[in-house]
Amino acid sequence: MLFSELAETFDRIEAEPSRLGMTSILAGFLRNVDPGDVPYVVYLSQGKLHPDFHPMVLGMSDKLVIRAIAATVGTKESKVVDMVVKEGDPGTAAEKLIKGKKQMTLFSDPLTLDRVVKSLTAIEEAEGKDSQDKKTKILSNMLHDSNPIEARYLCRIVTGRMRVGAGTMTILDALAEAFAGKDDRPEIERAFNITCDLGLVAKTIGEGGMEAVSKIKVSIGSPLKVMLAERLRSIPEVVERLGGKCAMEYKYDGIRVQAHIKKDSVILYSRRLEDLTPNFPDVALSLREHCGFEEAIVEGECVAVDTETGNMLPFQEVTHRRKKHGISDAIRDYPVRIFLFDMLYADGKDMTPEPYLDRRSAIESGFKISDNIQMTAMKIVSSSEEGQRFFDEAVSARCEGIMAKSISEDSVYRAGSRGFLWIKYKKDYQQALVDSFDLAVVGAFYGMGKRAGKYGALLMAAYDQDTDRFGTACKLGTGFDDEFLDRLPEMLEPHISQDKPPSVDAQMVPDVWFNPYIVLEVTGAEISVSPIHTAAAGYVKDDSGLGIRFPRFTGKVRDDKDPTECTTYSELADIYSLQEHDSDGLA
Ligand code: ATP
Numbered sequence: 001m002l003f004s005e006l007a008e009t010f011d012r013i014e015a016e017p018s019r020l021g022m023t024s025i026l027a028g029f030l031r032n033v034d035p036g037d038v039p040y041v042v043y044l045s046q047g048k049l050h051p052d053f054h055p056m057v058l059g060m061s062d063k064l065v066i067r068a069i070a071a072t073v074g075t076k077e078s079k080v081v082d083m084v085v086k087e088g089d090p091g092t093a094a095e096k097l098i099k100g101k102k103q104m105t106l107f108s109d110p111l112t113l114d115r116v117v118k119s120l121t122a123i124e125e126a127e128g129k130d131s132q133d134k135k136t137k138i139l140s141n142m143l144h145d146s147n148p149i150e151a152r153y154l155c156r157i158v159t160g161r162m163r164v165g166a167g168t169m170t171i172l173d174a175l176a177e178a179f180a181g182k183d184d185r186p187e188i189e190r191a192f193n194i195t196c197d198l199g200l201v202a203k204t205i206g207e208g209g210m211e212a213v214s215k216i217k218v219s220i221g222s223p224l225k226v227m228l229a230e231r232l233r234s235i236p237e238v239v240e241r242l243g244g245k246c247a248m249e250y251k252y253d254g255i256r257v258q259a260h261i262k263k264d265s266v267i268l269y270s271r272r273l274e275d276l277t278p279n280f281p282d283v284a285l286s287l288r289e290h291c292g293f294e295e296a297i298v299e300g301e302c303v304a305v306d307t308e309t310g311n312m313l314p315f316q317e318v319t320h321r322r323k324k325h326g327i328s329d330a331i332r333d334y335p336v337r338i339f340l341f342d343m344l345y346a347d348g349k350d351m352t353p354e355p356y357l358d359r360r361s362a363i364e365s366g367f368k369i370s371d372n373i374q375m376t377a378m379k380i381v382s383s384s385e386e387g388q389r390f391f392d393e394a395v396s397a398r399c400e401g402i403m404a405k406s407i408s409e410d411s412v413y414r415a416g417s418r419g420f421l422w423i424k425y426k427k428d429y430q431q432a433l434v435d436s437f438d439l440a441v442v443g444a445f446y447g448m449g450k451r452a453g454k455y456g457a458l459l460m461a462a463y464d465q466d467t468d469r470f471g472t473a474c475k476l477g478t479g480f481d482d483e484f485l486d487r488l489p490e491m492l493e494p495h496i497s498q499d500k501p502p503s504v505d506a507q508m509v510p511d512v513w514f515n516p517y518i519v520l521e522v523t524g525a526e527i528s529v530s531p532i533h534t535a536a537a538g539y540v541k542d543d544s545g546l547g548i549r550f551p552r553f554t555g556k557v558r559d560d561k562d563p564t565e566c567t568t569y570s571e572l573a574d575i576y577s578l579q580e581h582d583s584d585g586l587a
Contacts (some may be wrong), residue, residue: 001037003111005029007150010045014164014502019467020172022166027177030206038206039199040117042171047162049120051197053223053273056124060135060158065090068139069155073101091156099148109145116142116154123158160494165502168564169468171198179205184213191216193225193416194352196273218350220260221296223269225416227342227423228565229403231435231541233578235391236384238404238423245381247356247407248390249376250399251424252339253315254303255322259287259338272558279321282331283338283372290368297345298363300338300416301376307335307587312398313413315556320557333375340367341376341403344413356411356421378408391425401426406581418568428523435575436554437462440470440563441492441518442501445477447485454485455492459510460551462535463566470516470563471505471535471545474524479553491518491557505534516563518550521556524548527576534567536576546572 017138018020026045028064033041043049050056066084070077075097083093119138126134138296139158143151156162166174172192176185191201193215200222204212218224233237239246257268257276266284268276277284280302287298304317320330345350348388351359354483360378367373377394391402404413406421414421439460447456457477480488495514501514529540530547537545546569565569 001034003113003116003150004147006041006044006113007147007153010153010164011149013045013166016165017502018275019469021171022170023173023177024173026166026171030174030202031177033206035203035206037113039203040113041472042202043158043199044116044162045155045164045166045171046168046198047160049117049124051199051222053196053269053275055275057160058120058124058158059160060123060139062090062159064132064136065094065139065159068143069094069097069151070137071136071140072143073097088496089156089161090159091152091154091161094143094155095148095152098143098146098151111142111145111150120157122451133155147279162532163497163501163503163587167468167503168192168198169465172201173570175202175205180210181200181212184210188213189416194218196225197222203238216354218297218345220262220297220345221267222345223258223260223273224297224352226256226258226271226299227414227416227422227424229322230418230420231424231426233425235387235425238425239381239384239387241420241423242320242404242406243408245407246381247360247405248381248387249341249378249403249405250339250394250397251403252303252312252376252425253398253400253402254301254318254336254339255507256282256299256301257338258297258344259284261291261298263294264466271565272562276322279330280336280338281499283336285369286372287338290370290373292366292368293346295345295347296343296366297351298340298367299342299344300340302336302338304334305337312337314398317562335372336373337374337376339376342413344415345570352413352415354412355407355409357407359413376403395427401428405447415543418571437473437522437524437548437567437572438519438558438561438565439473439476439522440516440566441495441514441520442470442472442504442506442516443514444488444492444512445475446511451485455488455512458488458520459506459508460502460520460548461506461516461566462572463516464536464569465564466569468564469503469505470566471537471569472508472533473535473546473567474522474533474551476522476551476553478551479522479555481555484553484555502508505537507532507534516566519558519561519563519566521554521558522548522551523554524552525550526579527572536572539569539573540576546576 012025013022037220066080070080084090087093119142123135123138260267266288270276304313320334340363343359379390394402404423411421442461443456443459444455445457447454457475460474460476462473495517497513499516501515526549527546528549529544531544533547535545
């Protein structure tokens with residue numbers, strides 16, 4: 001297949017405002033693609049060559065790309081730099097410069113998808129002293145044979161700026177439209193949720209249809225999307241919703257890890273599918289040593305502990321383990337303990353369809369409890385009073401609250417879903433605020449006065465799974481300390497977008513736009529109907545969205561969360577309706 005066909009499809013998708021439109025363009029294209037190419041179409045549409053959890057990433061610096069463009073068009077690097085600054089991205093700069101150059105080019109070999117994939121792989125794998133030169137040369141060779149649109153996308157792919165607007169949900173829709181039917185969409189999503197690998201799902205459906213997709217199983221080394229909890233606002237409601245009897249566990253305030261324990265090695269994945277093994281090598285080692293299974297996938301929360309008193313320490317302590325530099329000191333200075341709460345796979349058996357109590361017994365029988373590997377504290381409760389007592393105990397043990405879990409026969413592990421099989425109840429709910437929100441930064445406003453020269457406020461957005469879009473929910477300017485404000489520009493720089501990103505709905509126009517990537521935790525006084533904000537537009541009132549009043553940053557950067565795991569429109573609407581019915585002034 002010619003790469004130009006794919007690049008033209010990306011161009012059409014980028015210009016298409018509606019999700020349905022994007023889906024049908026992509027589906028139409030996928031239908032005519034050789035099954036072997038389907039995974040690459042899918043990966044490249046997200047600017048990758050592999051699934052999200054793969055350690056290799058394309059990430060050429062702008063400097064190298066500028067050098068490659070200059071070499072291709074035979075111009076000075078400074079001229080390319082000027083163009084990149086003017087256009088805001090090396091892709092558009094390459095497109096414009098190559099458009100001019102093309103008139104002079106006498107001969108070029110058309111680019112095939114196969115050649116692009118091989119060249120990108122070579123860029124990714126280039127190592128050693130002359131790796132920068134190698135990468136530049138490979139890119140320049142491709143650019144030499146590119147038309148302007150191909151050049152635009154090649155430069156965006158290698159610099160990690162490939163965002164045509166088709167998110168994961170849109171791609172799953174397109175796979176259903178191209179190779180199956182609308183009714184098959186949940187099964188396709190199930191396959192994605194237990195593998196986190198769009199390319200694998202695409203390849204399977206392209207080659208073997210739905211029959212093959214239904215055979216996709218949990219496998220070690222492929223992380224599952226995590227199961228999440230709903231919230232209710234009182235212990236009696238929680239107990240009643242779970243049928244009068246349920247399991248309650250402490251809700252630990254740490255970092256969630258999904259441990260893939262193999263015979264000779266262990267990988268710890270974060271919720272965002274990053275490899276956290278280098279951050280918690282002690283936990284990985286202990287898990288292997290104390291696991292009676294040859295292979296297992298378990299989940300737990302890593303919490304910092306005071307080794308002298310055995311007390312759990314606040315969340316901020318464990319975050320020292322997330323840094324990239326000085327990790328060996330952090331491992332020594334911040335001891336952690338993992339509290340295991342679920343098992344998803346054991347020695348060839350997919351445990352996700354098993355009921356909660358069976359999964360828990362499997363952990364208990366398969367792991368030796370030790371100083372740094374423990375089970376979450378759990379109690380079966382059959383009344384609100386018992387539940388309240390357990391909750392008080394959890395809070396005294398310095399936990400955030402409790403996680404109540406269904407113990408019914410159908411209490412399966414639902415990968416990637418937030419539902420009432422798990423219900424969280426936190427101590428914050430007893431105070432004025434309903435809950436914290438996790439929102440993506442989509443814009444920033446320059447500061448004034450004391451904040452001149454920095455960002456003074458951020459435009460924050462919630463996520464809508466149905467449309468795969470981000471809608472604004474507040475302008476956030478409170479809760480930042482000086483150190484955080486100083487760090488912000490560097491943190492946000494890689495995500496700058498010249499224009500409003502295609503996946504964002506906003507009426508407010510910030511000074512700088514960002515592609516949704518950085519997630520911050522925010523509290524607020526209440527949710528109100530807002531004519532300016534676009535999150536959950538139409539949910540409560542036509543032509544209005546929902547906004548968070550008096551938002552405040554809690555200090556937690558949720559770098560464990562993908563932007564698609566932000567607070568959703570329906571959660572905002574649920575919290576809004578909880579406030580509405582609240583007669584005791586809770587919100
Ligand atoms: P929060 O910001 O409140 O942690 P969240 O959106 O990250 O919420 P929730 O579904 O609300 O996710 O809560 C589940 C999270 O709570 C899990 O991702 C996990 O990190 C943590 N957790 C702590 N203790 C437990 C437990 N006993 N069982 C399951 N999850 C637990």
